[in-house]
Amino acid sequence: MMTDEKEGKKKTVKKRKIRKKILFSVIFISLLLLAYLSSVYYFSRHYFYKTRINGEDCSLLTDSEVRRRINRKVSLYKLEIIGKDQVRDTISADDIDLKFVYDESLAKVREKENPFLWFTAFFMGYDFELPDAADYDAVLFEEKVKSLAFYDKSNIKKAQNAYIGDYNEETGGFTIIEEEDGSEPEDARMTEVLSEKVKGLQEIVYLEREGCYKQAEITRNDSDLIKELDILNSYVTAKITYDWNGSTETVDGSVISGWLIRNGEQVSLDTEKAAEFVAQKAKEHDTYGKDRSFTTTDGRVLELKSGGYGWKTAREETTEELLAAIRNKETVKKEPVYSSMGAQKGKDDVGNSYVEIDLGAQHLYLYIEGEIILESDLVSGNVQRGWTTPPGVFGLTYKTKKAVLRGENYETPVDYWMPFNGNIGMHDATWRGSFGGDIYLANGSHGCINLPYDAAAQIYEYVGKGFPVVCYY
DSSP states (O other), X not given: OHHHHHHHHHHHHHHHHXXXXXXXXXXXXXXXXXXXXXXXXHHTTSOOTTEEETTEEOTTOOHHHHHHHHHHHHHTOEEEEEOGGGOEEEEEHHHHTOEEOOOSHHHHHHHHSOGGGGGGGGTOOEEEOOOOXXXXXXXXXXXXXXXXXXXXXXXXXXXXXXXXXXXXXXXXXXXXXXXXXXXXXXXXXXXXXXXXXXXXXXXXXXXXXXXXXXXXXXXXXXXXXXHHHXXXXXXXXXXXXXXXXXXXXEEOHHHHGGGEEXXXXXXXXXXXXXXXHHHHHHHHHOOTTOOEEEEOTTSOEEEEOEEEOSOEEOHHHHHHHHHHHHHTTOEXXXXXXXXXXXXXXXXXXXXXXXXXEETTTTEEEEEETTEEEEEEEOBOBOTTTTOOOOOEEEEOOOOEEEEEXXXXXXXXXXXXXXXXXXXXXXXXXXXXXXXXXXXXXXXXXXXXXXXXXXXXHHHHHHOOTTOEXXXXX
């Protein structure tokens, strides 16, 4: 009996222990469930541990607490603006009444954190970025932008277009001067970029990188500018070297560059300037119509008028040829076009072969290469009747044989006719029995130089068109 009672007691104790264990387990599980459900409830209103929003630690915060934290950050916001030439300025939240605009993004963050899985935060972090959605007072923003240091006149430098510089004698051509962008704000772009940066709560902006300055409209790579440059440089490649009555005159890029008329890519030559150049050089080097110093056979030095002799530039024709050579980009040596030429080049263009007529002595000398080939007395124009032969330096107009000299009351045939001053010329005068002396005073010619037949014939053989004839008293 005793054994059965003991066995019964043991069983009773064992059952009690089991019931206690079951009760404890139920209580423990209930407590765990309560704790879990409490946490579920808590995290349905709070963000998980290790939650970061827009870089801010928002662990265990409520929505309202997150909003306050974001709002505090926005209230402290400042955009640093860096421009050219070390010019800087800022825009702060207070300047433009900046506020964060909340949309559904924050609610969506909450949706991503399942409160029933709150325990996962112990093993992983949650990092969220809300779309930047700040906004500002438009009027305040516009006023602030216009007051920035970048709009101060002292900080504004206008953009400069690329252009073609002056002719460079060292390089022998034109070159493009590169554009300069300057530091003048581009209003629309400035407003756009700053608005974007502020709404995105970005803290720094570099205006030049963002294209906030006005750029030069014409750059060094502009096709029209390059085309104009090529045309200009093609003109100045020409080089015309003149032998201008013994003097060298060069028309090259340094001269041509001053004659170019530029109208965009249209380039032309200023014909008036070219004509002025020719006129000036003709004035410098022509001897036609100019007084000259002449040493007579008897040693006198006389200042004589040029009746119609010497070097004379045909200005219009020379200008036309010059312009054509430039347009054809020629490199050439040439002479101007002459309407009259002397016996030799230079100021002393009479040379050493000429006819010297001493009207006072009524005597003629024929010089060939500096040597007197012939001397002869003559009869010149009748002084008493006003037909005096004019002095001066002339060139033979032409020569011919068997001519008939005609005047108001005469018609005289001659064998040798050599005019040098209009209708005045040298010729044989077989009707005269004597020459020289003072015959010319009362019984002279109509202005011509009357010569003995043999003298006229010999002179005729030596002279030709343009041969110098010097007359003096």
